[in-house]
Amino acid sequence: MFLRVIAFSLLAAPTWAQTADIGFGRGDFDSSAPVEVAADNLEVDQATGRATLTGNVVIAQGELRLSARQVTVDYATTEGDRRIERLNANGDVLIVAGEDAAEGQEAVYTLGSSDILLTGDVVVTQAGNTLAGDRLTVNLDSGAGTVTGRVRTTLQP
Numbered sequence: 001m002f003l004r005v006i007a008f009s010l011l012a013a014p015t016w017a018q019t020a021d022i023g024f025g026r027g028d029f030d031s032s033a034p035v036e037v038a039a040d041n042l043e044v045d046q047a048t049g050r051a052t053l054t055g056n057v058v059i060a061q062g063e064l065r066l067s068a069r070q071v072t073v074d075y076a077t078t079e080g081d082r083r084i085e086r087l088n089a090n091g092d093v094l095i096v097a098g099e100d101a102a103e104g105q106e107a108v109y110t111l112g113s114s115d116i117l118l119t120g121d122v123v124v125t126q127a128g129n130t131l132a133g134d135r136l137t138v139n140l141d142s143g144a145g146t147v148t149g150r151v152r153t154t155l156q157p
Contacts, residue, residue, distance in 0.1 A: 001101060007143075019059075019144050020133070020147045020151045020153070021144070021145070022138075022145045022146070023126075023144065023145065024097060024102070024123060024124070024125065024138040024143055024144075024145040025063070025064070025098050025138070025140055025143045027142055029063070029064065029097070029140035029143075030061075030062040031061075031114045031140070031141065031147035032107040033112065034061070035084055035111075036059070036061070037053060037057075037058075037059050038057070038058045038059075039055055039056060039058070040054060040057075041053065041054045041055050047081070049074065049075040049076075050068065050074055050075070050107045051072070052072050052073075053070065053071045053073065054069065054070045057069065057071045057089070059071060059072065059087060063097060063098055065079070065094075065095070066089060066095050067085070067092075067093070067094045068091055068093045068094070068107070069090060069092055070089070070091055071088065071089045072087070072088040072090075072146075073088075074087075074088065083125065084111050085111060085112065086109065086110050086111065087107075087111070088106075088107075089106065089108075089109070090105070090119045091105065092105070093105060093107045093118060093120075095116060095118065097140060099127065101124070101125045102122060102123070102124045102125075102136055103122070103123050104118040104121060104122040104123070104136065104140075105119065105120025105121060106119050106120050109126070113139070114139055115138070116137070116138050116139075116140065117135070117137050118135070118136040118137075119134065120134075122135060122147060124136060124147060127144050127156075128152040129153070129155050130144050130154045131147055131151065131152070131153045132151070132152045132153070133147035133148055133150060133151040135149050137138060
């Protein structure tokens with residue numbers, strides 16, 4: 001009977017480990033802070049309201065840092081005021097918020113809601129612990145995040 005319980009637990013474990021809730025950043029993110037950008041190249045398409053940054057792209061907003069090989073900046077115009085709506089990052093994406101870091105292959109940061117979606121071999125590092133999965137969603141205002149898709153972790157004692 002004991003072996004059946006262990007066998008059942010091992011078979012059921014992957015199902016339990018498909019989602020993990022995490023805190024990311026401190027939850028006191030200032031979404032009104034200016035967005036600073038550095039990159040090797042910048043290409044602007046005025047017709048579409050899109051800018052493409054390539055090569056060693058680093059974007060900072062308050063304590064948030066996002067780096068990638070390429071970032072596309074989408075703008076929205078509201079009442080004649082043009083603002084950054086969304087950042088689409090591709091290639092070796094690294095996001096750092098305070099002491100927390102997350103890396104993956106693609107990210108979408110929606111500035112209005114302070115939401116980030118990171119996909120592609122996601123690894124989150126917090127205080128020496130690592131958590132990996134297929135996808136990370138995080139809200140910078142609340143600091144609440146979720147890692148989904150075959151979640152794996154290493155915890156330091």
